[in-house]
Amino acid sequence: MKRNQDEIVVPLRKKRRFYGHGIPGVELDNLAGRLIVVEGADGSGRSTQIQRLTEWLEGSGHATVQVGLKRSTLVSEELERAQEGNILSRSTLSLFYATDFADQLENIILPALKAGFIVLADRYIYTLMARDMVRGMDEAWLRNLYGIAIEPDAVFYLNVPPEELVQRCFEKNTALDYWESGMDLGLSRDMFDSFMKYQGAVKDVFTSLQATYGFTIVDGMRSAEAINADLQKKVGAVLAGKLVANH
Numbered sequence: 001m002k003r004n005q006d007e008i009v010v011p012l013r014k015k016r017r018f019y020g021h022g023i024p025g026v027e028l029d030n031l032a033g034r035l036i037v038v039e040g041a042d043g044s045g046r047s048t049q050i051q052r053l054t055e056w057l058e059g060s061g062h063a064t065v066q067v068g069l070k071r072s073t074l075v076s077e078e079l080e081r082a083q084e085g086n087i088l089s090r091s092t093l094s095l096f097y098a099t100d101f102a103d104q105l106e107n108i109i110l111p112a113l114k115a116g117f118i119v120l121a122d123r124y125i126y127t128l129m130a131r132d133m134v135r136g137m138d139e140a141w142l143r144n145l146y147g148i149a150i151e152p153d154a155v156f157y158l159n160v161p162p163e164e165l166v167q168r169c170f171e172k173n174t175a176l177d178y179w180e181s182g183m184d185l186g187l188s189r190d191m192f193d194s195f196m197k198y199q200g201a202v203k204d205v206f207t208s209l210q211a212t213y214g215f216t217i218v219d220g221m222r223s224a225e226a227i228n229a230d231l232q233k234k235v236g237a238v239l240a241g242k243l244v245a246n247h
Contacts, residue, residue, distance in 0.1 A: 019125075020147015026110060028150075033113035035150060036235060037121040039206075040158030041199055042180050043168035044220050045227065049158070050122045052228045053235060057118055062239075065112040068122030072103040083179060090135040090184075097128050098145055105148060113150075118239075125149045126157075126213065130205040134198065135185060154238045155213065156231060157206060158220035162199035166192065 016028035036053070040046045050066060057064050070076045079096045082088055088096070112119050125146040132142055160168075169176055178184070181191050182198025210217065218230060 017151050018147065019149045019151055020144060022150075023106070023110075023148050031110070031113035031150070032116045033118055034238065035109065035113060035119045035121065035152040036238065037124040037126075037152045037155040038158065038231075039123055039126055039155060039215065040160065040220060041162075041165050041202065042177065043165040043172065044158040044160045045224060046122055046158060048224050049228055049231055050120050052224075053120055053231060056228075056232055057120075057235075063115075063117045065108060065117050065119050066122065067104050067108055067119060069097065069127065070100055072100040073107075074103040075099050088184075090132070090137060094128070094132045094135075094137060094142075094145075097131075101125060101128065101146070102148060105150070109150070121152070124152065124155070126155070126206070126209055126215070130202050130209060133205050134182070134201045154234065155215045156218050156234065157210065157215040158218050158227070160220035162196050162203065164221065165199055166195055169195075 016031055018028075038046050038050055038053075050068075054064050054066065070079055075096060079100060082092075082096065109119050109121075129139070129142045129146065133139055166176070169180075176191050176195050178191075180198075181195035182201070183191060183194050185194070185198065187197040188194040206215075209215070216234060218227060220227065222230075
């Protein structure tokens with residue numbers, strides 16, 4: 001049918017949905033806000049970009065809320081203490097993080113979306129799944145575990161190779177993290193070597209997850225300013241109801 005030249009076309013946002021069984025009683029049509037996720041390994045520049053996006057959005061009049069890993073008031077402190085001992089089993093670690101996510105989903109993400117806020121997530125279920133899959137957890141089990149998660153309006157993955165990540169981690173902390181180096185997996189006795197192998201494996205899993213979940217890949221090797229300009233453009237498109245092309 002031919003469209004009238006004077007007709008105003010209003011862009012449509014994609015329909016809200018859970019990834020799986022969801023949470024009973026949640027009216028998805030009432031969630032008027034937007035959920036924007038920035039993914040990437042430690043050292044990829046996620047936190048910097050989240051902070052800059054928050055300043056830009058709030059400066060533009062958008063109310064925002066931030067969430068991220070280990071920020072739940074329910075278990076974050078317990079998880080932090082448990083990780084210090086480096087003795088958590090893979091299933092215990094997985095369920096700790098799943099509880100942390102579920103608490104934030106119920107008490108921060110859903111209420112904020114219902115109130116019309118923009119929720120900026122400094123990582124989401126994809127990092128949790130990737131870490132667990134590298135540790136041998138069953139993907140189908142993980143999909144069911146995180147079936148409560150709401151599909152974000154957009155997911156941006158900051159792509160930075162392990163060779164660059166290790167340099168950035170040394171520059172920032174002068175040391176490597178036990179868990180981020182995958183030392184619990186026995187990949188190598190040398191932490192540097194283990195870090196490279198582990199982060200390479202996580203990157204491979206993210207590549208497979210991207211095919212399923214449709215992340216937007218962002219080149220993380222550019223300057224923080226260039227990356228932020230790119231993200232602002234893409235987030236602006238999301239807020240306008242346009243689709244962001246994945247590549």
